[in-house]
Amino acid sequence: MVLHRLAGASLLLATTLACAQTPYAEDSTYRGLGGQEGIRKIVDTFIPLILADERIKATFEDTDMKQLAERLAEQFCELSGGPCKYTGKYKGKDMASVHIDLKISNAQFNALAEDLQIAMERNHVPNSVANKLIAKLAPMQRDIVTSGAALSHSRPDMGNFLATGGVSQLEGAGGGGITPWALISGYGTRDSWGGNVHYTHVKTQDYSLGTYGVAVGLADRLEISLARQEFKGELAPLDQLRIKQDIIGLKLRVAGDAVYAQDRWLPQIAVGILYKKNKGVDGLGALGVSNVTQLGAKDDSGYDYYVSATKILFEQSLLLNGTLRATRANQMGILGFGGDRNDSTRLMPEVSLAYLVNRKLALGAEYRRKPHNLTLDDEKAYYDAFIAWFPNKNLSLTAAYAHLGDITVLNKKKQKGWYLSLQAGF
The missing domain is CATH 1.10.490.10 (Globins)
Structure with missing residues (x-):
């Protein structure tokens, strides 16, 4: 004592x-x-x-x-x-x-x-x-802080700063709304662990996407995430369209510290992998389509690999993130992987910027470039503007206005709409 x-x-x-x-x-x-x-x-x-x-x-x-x-x-x-x-x-x-x-x-x-x-x-x-x-x-x-600090690993310490676990990204990883960050999900410090459950709903003029899942952060070093995406068409002739996808994610922090290293320019750096398995296509039976490969995709499963660098600049009240992703995914994998136009893995940049209004509120914007592999899908970049609220360490709420580009050539309208994400964690 x-x-x-x-x-x-x-x-x-x-x-x-x-x-x-x-x-x-x-x-x-x-x-x-x-x-x-x-x-x-x-x-x-x-x-x-x-x-x-x-x-x-x-x-x-x-x-x-x-x-x-x-x-x-x-x-x-x-x-x-x-x-x-x-x-x-x-x-x-x-x-x-x-x-x-x-x-x-x-x-x-x-x-x-x-x-x-x-x-x-x-x-x-x-x-x-x-x-x-x-x-x-x-x-x-x-x-x-000494490396020998001894805390109980049986119970989360919730010791990290408010908001430093990020929110839940569309594919289940910790980060922003459409791009992963180098931050590890949950509020557990290096002596503990943390986690969350989350649900995200995106509604454009003609489609909707729901994502729900869980994520666990271990020792502020390793993140494990599981998520399911459910994509639905809302407008004829695609009003019966239903596509589901399961995603398993791993993220490892390999260098730097986004929060404490305010006297250094090195950001926090993490590498990650997302395994995605498309569960098939419902609602297009009249066209004889039950699998994304029948829409031109080469595969119904695939991997995304990424490296993210995140830096919190307290003096400027800013969070900056850059992610480079190697991917073959069409619309995140909802339309499969690879296609008739291209079947190679490509490097795609993603960026995020957030202004820390106070310790509970952040305003920001994101951009995510994406490959165009399918003739059927004139795929374009995603971008959004968001507000994230962290009333406490057990709850966060994110709202955004997102631009998702074209989804298929059957519907040429640019898809824009609201994004709402709820996260409960520790």
Whole structure:
């Protein structure tokens, strides 16, 4: 218990100390926090939050909270470009050596950061300013969180930041609406695991697509996803059209950190594979069609391979993602794989951009280029504009307006419509 209490006090003091070595050169962040008076109010809100936080409150039972508040105010002031200097006993100490034996976990580190975010929200600090302070604190995770942090693997810790698991992409992977990101589904830290169940519905003028599935993230490193897509025609002569597809996905984070490495340009990088199995075509029996190969596809199953790079820029309140996908899929595989025009695997770029309005709300846009393999299907790129809401770590809701291009030559209308996705997880 003594060790845990020391860990809690040391974490707050040392984190701010380490960040004070590289404060902002100008004082716009300091002024955005409200100057010394505003910072004092933030700290006065912050301290009760951590003392009430079930995740970390026990670590501060024997801490001199008055002194801690004074040191925090000094450090937030100095860090944000203000006229203060840190005067505590940890000044000049090496953070890695201070924390090596304290067994501080990612969940504890993130709990403190989340409480600080809430404290700034309650004091009406603009999100753009709050994120700049978080951007200075985040890189200290490398020195403060020890690799030996021991948490129970039997229960998810839900320790990662809100929204950092992304939403559920149309093929079941964690990411945006139409493209996967390098983020791992769920809120489990590297010491734990997390997961979600999700449902997505897309409705255009003449078609609808429903996707439902589950995803599990292990140690913030590996993601496993299962999804089913159900495509339906709504307009004659395709009003009886029904196509189903099952998708199994694996994603592995191989480098970088999208959240903590705010002092580095290297993004978080993940590689992924999606195995897709088309279940056949219903509703076209009068035409003698029961399989996508009868529509010109070469196969009714196939693989997508992709690499994604994701970077969260807290100072700019932005999330950037780029994905390169190797695929033969026609309309994600709904119309099979390969075709009479082309049967080779092609590399297709995908990009996402999101603005973090606050820690619970994001606005963004996505683009996904796609191959044109079938004469029957004049396939075009997908793109959308979305809003994602994360009221808590158990629920997210995403709405988008999507442009899906042509679906078949039997219907030349550009397919545009609404996209709605609900995710429940931990």
